[in-house]
Amino acid sequence: MRYFMVVARFGSIRRASEELRIAASAIDRQILNGEAALGVPLFERLPSGLRLTPAGECLLAEGRNWTRGMERVRQQIADLQGLRRGHVTVAMISALACGPMPRLFRALRQSHPGITIRANILDNRDIAAAITAGKADYGLMLDPPMMRDLVVVGSSPVSLGFVTLPGHPLAARQGARISQCANYALVMPEAPLALRHELDVLLAGLDMPISVAASADNIQMLRSLVAEGLGAGILSSLDVMEEVRAGTLCFTPITDRRLSPMMLALVTNRTRPASFAGRLVMGEMTRCFFERT
Known part of the structure; x- marks a missing residue:
């Protein structure tokens, strides 16, 4: 199984031989023995190398489960020995x-x-x-x-809120509704970020336009855009806990009743x-x- 998994990873018996420091002929013999025992080919032999057959894919998945299972057994034995x-x-x-x-x-x-x-x-x-x-x-x-x-x-629970620089008007509030952001430029999260779904629920009931200065699908980028002064970001309390702790950014929870906490x-x-x-x-x-x- 070990030889088979290394050959599958490299798609080459020669490269598997170099990795394992085992003769290529010995690895090839084990692969052929495995195919004979199972009654199906595990690899397609191509000019460019070896490619797994559907049967080989099944065996590789089982091999990965076997590897994880052996690691759990080792850990359990170590526990018993007090290591x-x-x-x-x-x-x-x-x-x-x-x-x-x-x-x-x-x-x-x-x-x-x-x-x-x-x-x-x-x-x-x-x-x-x-x-x-x-x-x-x-x-x-x-x-x-x-x-x-x-x-x-x-x-x-995790709150959704406005993230701003300390001098921003929203920073002085204990909480704010989504309708109170209409006068400010916003830095918006995008999918696949999980908080985008919650934000869409709020925006669907908003009957006024909002000003989007920038958007991103990466938390670090959103934090950086807010820190550069592009506008008020909409993020979760988790996303900025270190910056709020350091005093470089402020977090104001969104208090709309339609919003369910994540x-x-x-x-x-x-x-x-x-x-x-x-x-x-x-x-x-x-x-x-x-x-x-």
Whole structure:
């Protein structure tokens, strides 16, 4: 299986031989033995290299599941031996790429140097699929969908609001309605950002024109445009928590009653047993985002 997966990755027995430091003839013999045992070809032999057949695609998917399963077994054995080692993959929205999450990872690294963490920054709509497919152990996302194997570990509301420079008129308000933005230039989020859907609900009931100075489908770009003074941005409280904390930007919640708060949720796959490392990371994320002191 290991030889097969490397050949599938490179599409070449010669390159797989170099990667594995195993004779090409030995790798080719194992592939031929596998095809004979299964009764189907796993690769198409082309002048440009090897290409997976439909049967090969099925075996590659199973091989990836096998690899993940073996990693879980190793982690469980390490737990039993008290080694307290492991690897955890966390998928998250880009708004969490700075601030509490990096600080949380640093603290975990200091307290448990045997644990490694991989952060995958994904579009919100892709995180649930990554969790159910086993590509990530945990996910931090907005408004998770109802899926059979997806379970919500913790959740908390996230506000939508105006993001401005400190001297902007909206910055002095405790809250503002969407109709009160008509006199100001706006920096607008675009799809596929999750908050665009919430914003469309508000704009659909607005009977006055708005002035759009700029728009973007990237949170960092929206923050930068607001910081450059192009206008008042519309973002979530998560998107600017570090800037608000530093005093470089201000956040004014939108108070329209039609607006339903988004939910930040920590999700995982209900069918996958949690390792020691996974339980530890999950607990720290729960305390960071969902426990009120």
